[in-house]
Amino acid sequence: MPNDDILGAAMAGANSPFPDLSSADAKGTKAWSDFRAKNETPQPAADAGARGGSTWTAPPAGSAPAATGAPAIGEGLPAVPAHLRASNPELVAKSLPHPGAERYLTLLDAKQESWLLANAGGDEITEYRNEIHRRQAIFNRQLADSPNETIADDSPTKIAFAEAVASRKAEIDRIEARRAPHKQRMHAIGQALNSVNKYLTYTPIASFRPATLIKPAKADSIAVVSDRIASMRVDLSDVESRPWPSADAKARAEREIDFLASKGGIAVVQSVAYRGQMAWPSVEDITLRGFGRGMSDVYDVRTVSSSTAITCWLFRDHIIAKMHAEIDAAANDPIALDAEQRGAERARLSGQLLAEERLLSALIWRDAAFHLIPADLDPRALLGLDGPAPREDW
Numbered sequence: 001m002p003n004d005d006i007l008g009a010a011m012a013g014a015n016s017p018f019p020d021l022s023s024a025d026a027k028g029t030k031a032w033s034d035f036r037a038k039n040e041t042p043q044p045a046a047d048a049g050a051r052g053g054s055t056w057t058a059p060p061a062g063s064a065p066a067a068t069g070a071p072a073i074g075e076g077l078p079a080v081p082a083h084l085r086a087s088n089p090e091l092v093a094k095s096l097p098h099p100g101a102e103r104y105l106t107l108l109d110a111k112q113e114s115w116l117l118a119n120a121g122g123d124e125i126t127e128y129r130n131e132i133h134r135r136q137a138i139f140n141r142q143l144a145d146s147p148n149e150t151i152a153d154d155s156p157t158k159i160a161f162a163e164a165v166a167s168r169k170a171e172i173d174r175i176e177a178r179r180a181p182h183k184q185r186m187h188a189i190g191q192a193l194n195s196v197n198k199y200l201t202y203t204p205i206a207s208f209r210p211a212t213l214i215k216p217a218k219a220d221s222i223a224v225v226s227d228r229i230a231s232m233r234v235d236l237s238d239v240e241s242r243p244w245p246s247a248d249a250k251a252r253a254e255r256e257i258d259f260l261a262s263k264g265g266i267a268v269v270q271s272v273a274y275r276g277q278m279a280w281p282s283v284e285d286i287t288l289r290g291f292g293r294g295m296s297d298v299y300d301v302r303t304v305s306s307s308t309a310i311t312c313w314l315f316r317d318h319i320i321a322k323m324h325a326e327i328d329a330a331a332n333d334p335i336a337l338d339a340e341q342r343g344a345e346r347a348r349l350s351g352q353l354l355a356e357e358r359l360l361s362a363l364i365w366r367d368a369a370f371h372l373i374p375a376d377l378d379p380r381a382l383l384g385l386d387g388p389a390p391r392e393d394w
Contacts, residue, residue, distance in 0.1 A: 089104070089108055092104065093108075100383035103383050103384060107193055107370070110185070114185045114189060114370075118185075124175060125175055129168075135161060135164055135165060136161075139157075139161045195377070195379055195390075207388055208387045209385065209386040210385065211380065214358050216362050225356055226360060229360060229374075232352060236349050236353065239337065242336060243331065243336045244336055244337070245333055245337075246333055253320070253323045257312050257316060257323070258316070260286065260312040263281060264306065264311070264314075266279065266310070280310075281309060281310065286303070286305070286306060287302070357378045357381035358380075
């Protein structure tokens with residue numbers, strides 16, 4: 001179609017309506033210069049006393065910074081700001097090491113191509129739908145003109161109407177079926193780019209290094225590698241769901257009870273020394289924070305009354321013994337993992353998972369199977385880079 005040809009030429013840079021004015025030979029540049037020289041009035045020189053008697057001196061040659069174009073992201077910025085990702089993705093790509101730059105630009109181009117193909121035929125679909133509405137309106141008017149007559153199912157009018165509507169709907173379904181794979185491809189690439197852009201938002205560009213690219217074996221396929229990745233994710237989930245050792249739970253229980261006991265003590269010094277009243281806890285509620293997931297976790301917070309603190313102060317040993325018995329009954333030490341074991345197992349599985357994701361990425365790039373990019377694929381694997389792991393809380 002003519003419109004598609006114009007759009008494709010504009011995307012390719014041919015006959016662009018926006019000439020490159022940075023070039024001395026850009027089309028229209030000389031005409032614009034001639035117009036300005038003919039029509040603009042030269043400005044008079046500024047009066048030396050126009051600024052209250054002060055004089056302005058031109059800066060020495062070389063004092064102004066040289067124009068170097070857009071700044072390199074890797075030099076002056078810790079990560080890629082959102083406004084640069086949105087307005088100048090090519091600049092973002094140029095700041096990435098090889099092959100990240102090439103892959104980022106390829107994904108952008110592939111998404112744009114998929115968008116064009118996914119929306120091709122939209123005018124035809126609109127025309128077919130409008131024709132269905134027109135025919136439906138004509139048929140309804142025929143029914144309204146003969147309110148006392150019933151049109152039989154085998155009447156030529158009703159058959160012609162049904163055939164015409166079915167034909168137009170079949171054409172719509174055909175166009176939608178043709179557009180469906182391009183929509184799937186566009187959606188997959190869009191999710192991948194969103195993941196990459198989030199990762200670039202908080203990751204310093206200077207931390208990226210080119211990764212060793214994996215060459216797939218003949219037996220490797222996207223389906224087989226995807227199954228292995230799914231199995232590894234199950235193993236990682238199993239590590240996270242493992243219980244903690246009873247010794248860890250007992251130690252945290254003792255710290256929590258000792259903390260409450262320290263808040264529930266009743267001081268008698270004033271009574272003994274000065275015949276004063278005993279000093280009972282003066283706060284009504286006591287906040288417990290950090291005894292479950294670490295001191296930095298502000299979400300694991302509980303509030304208890306001061307009477308609970310007094311009870312822990314009076315019966316500390318009895319309460320601890322009872323808590324130890326409860327923990328032993330609930331514990332499953334044979335499969336439990338402490339912090340060191342959990343971290344080591346998580347690091348081992350994460351390394352294997354990243355290696356498999358790099359292999360999957362290599363297969364996707366080899367076959368240009370962008371519609372099969374998983375939404376949770378590691379951005380480092382997709383771009384072929386080494387760098388910090390993506391944040392889990394982003």
